[in-house]
Amino acid sequence: MIERTRATAKDDVRSLNQGAVFQVVHRHGPVSRIDIAARLQLSPAAVTNITSDLIERGLVYEARKDDERGGVGRRRILLEVAYDTASVAGIKVSNAGLTCALTNLNAEVLSARHEPLPETDPDTVVDAICAAFAALRSGADRPLAALGVSLPGLVDVDRQTVRHSPLLGWDQVPLGRLLQERLGVSVLVENDVDALALAEAWFGFGRTHDSFLVVTLGRGVGLGIVMNGEVYRGPNGGAGELGHVLLEANGPRTRYAAPGTVESFLSDDALVREARARVAGFPEDGGVELVVDLAERGRDDALDVFEDYGRALGRTLSLLVNVFAPSLIVLSGEGLRAAELVLSSAQAELRRLAFGDLAEHVELAFEPWGDDAWARGAAALAASRHLTETAISARGD
Numbered sequence: 001m002i003e004r005t006r007a008t009a010k011d012d013v014r015s016l017n018q019g020a021v022f023q024v025v026h027r028h029g030p031v032s033r034i035d036i037a038a039r040l041q042l043s044p045a046a047v048t049n050i051t052s053d054l055i056e057r058g059l060v061y062e063a064r065k066d067d068e069r070g071g072v073g074r075r076r077i078l079l080e081v082a083y084d085t086a087s088v089a090g091i092k093v094s095n096a097g098l099t100c101a102l103t104n105l106n107a108e109v110l111s112a113r114h115e116p117l118p119e120t121d122p123d124t125v126v127d128a129i130c131a132a133f134a135a136l137r138s139g140a141d142r143p144l145a146a147l148g149v150s151l152p153g154l155v156d157v158d159r160q161t162v163r164h165s166p167l168l169g170w171d172q173v174p175l176g177r178l179l180q181e182r183l184g185v186s187v188l189v190e191n192d193v194d195a196l197a198l199a200e201a202w203f204g205f206g207r208t209h210d211s212f213l214v215v216t217l218g219r220g221v222g223l224g225i226v227m228n229g230e231v232y233r234g235p236n237g238g239a240g241e242l243g244h245v246l247l248e249a250n251g252p253r254t255r256y257a258a259p260g261t262v263e264s265f266l267s268d269d270a271l272v273r274e275a276r277a278r279v280a281g282f283p284e285d286g287g288v289e290l291v292v293d294l295a296e297r298g299r300d301d302a303l304d305v306f307e308d309y310g311r312a313l314g315r316t317l318s319l320l321v322n323v324f325a326p327s328l329i330v331l332s333g334e335g336l337r338a339a340e341l342v343l344s345s346a347q348a349e350l351r352r353l354a355f356g357d358l359a360e361h362v363e364l365a366f367e368p369w370g371d372d373a374w375a376r377g378a379a380a381l382a383a384s385r386h387l388t389e390t391a392i393s394a395r396g397d
Helices: 003-029 032-040 044-056 122-138 175-183 192-205 262-266 270-280 288-296 301-322 341-355 371-392
Strands: 060-069 075-079 087-094 097-104 109-115 144-151 154-156 161-165 168-173 187-189 210-215 219-228 330-331 363-366
Touching: 003 032, 003 044, 003 075, 003 371, 032 044, 032 161, 032 301, 044 060, 060 087, 060 175, 075 109, 087 371, 097 371, 109 122, 109 371, 122 144, 144 175, 144 192, 144 371, 154 187, 161 175, 175 187, 187 192, 187 371, 192 210, 192 219, 192 371, 210 301, 219 262, 219 301, 262 270, 262 301, 270 301, 288 301, 288 341, 301 330, 301 341, 341 363
Parallel strands: 087 144, 144 187, 210 330, 330 363
Antiparallel strands: 060 075, 087 097, 097 109, 154 161, 161 168, 210 219
């Protein structure tokens, strides 16, 4: 029993070291073995063992020799991750349809497509995802290793079950199992905002930050929380429901949010509601694109709507800064179609309401707001899991 315990502990340490070495190559590559050893305080022999196996498995390759020289005048060999050895698929599910992307293992989009959904019942969605996956696989020129699926709602990641999705009308849908049985590849199901946060942690702005936040704006308002490189979901997978946080007592309401909540100020519905009330001649069937167009053409009443939207965004960001004191907040989602119209008032309100000098120490970054960003987030989910699991199964000591 003691021997088995010692063996298990040794295996755990080995897996941790393998994962750590791979993460350094991923985050800091091209990087030399001696720099990896210094960063992780591992022996050069241990790093050589681990990287040799990563190379053998095709995860890492010797990219080139550095201009700087190592021991006895030799130029150091630099290592990089082999992101093009396989591809993954990412599918974002919404009530409007499926947004699908085929990417390499660095979550760089190789092809994308949109598929409409006639209904949002689980059987129809599963059939549509399987058909979309088959189409993506037929267009791949390398092995397709995994599928990531993201959607709005509460997701039990351990059971790969959608616990509750009001937008889709789902409760307790075992989506991961249903897709795994049909497709025969690794399938990962995640909340859409958490998938986007994971994409930022692995492949985006968050790559150089251990802890940061992702705020998404659009039909709703979401929050992804990354702590020490890991997405924080809460014990029941419900962390990050920023849209339902009270921002102003007795404030306005929208279809899906209580009065005065963040979503009632920052959702697309909220923006259109304000335009109908304040922009002269705004039609009842007008949408967000029309509000943006009027503001970009210099209509003062439309610009005022966006200025107030920016103030509400700044108040929301100040709440997050005062609670988390992050070094980075990534703003994303279709609600950022007119980021330049809201940035100035948002930053001014953030500086006004943030405690002390906290606002001076946070970077605001903007991601493209198109639907393909959501699909890329789902693909990143699959890519990061595939890379991690393959890396920690290496045999190096």
